[in-house]
Amino acid sequence: MSTVTFKTDPGFCPDCGSILPLLVNVGGVACYSCKRNWGIEVFGDMAVSYTLNFNSKDAYASSARQGEAADDEDEAEGPVVERRCPQCQNDKMSYATLQLRSADEGQTVFYTCTKCRFKETENS
Incomplete structure (x- = not known):
């Protein structure tokens, strides 16, 4: 039995063409469809970055003055x-x-x- 390997864009499984999950563990990433394991190189030179913005502790406090009722x-x-x-x-x-x-x-x-x-x- 021979396997067919697709020429795919980074982030897609070279065996079946499915989108690969971004959850990468130490051993690489496993395709949900064909269950084949791939190394991190399957994502090419794609860089994924996340920006976390935290609200200040009073971000959800009422914009009204503390202890007074808003009349506006x-x-x-x-x-x-x-x-x-x-x-x-x-x-x-x-x-x-x-x-x-x-x-x-x-x-x-x-x-x-x-x-x-x-x-x-x-x-x-």
């Missing part, structure tokens, strides 16, 4: 609508929607008061 629509968590907050009686709330129930039912709407940050939900 620019700091809302989504589009703002006229809806009365049951807690502070503010007349503006931001909202976001998600499809949490089955597809033939309505969305769930999450409202957040722009003043006191009170949250409530509504199944529409």
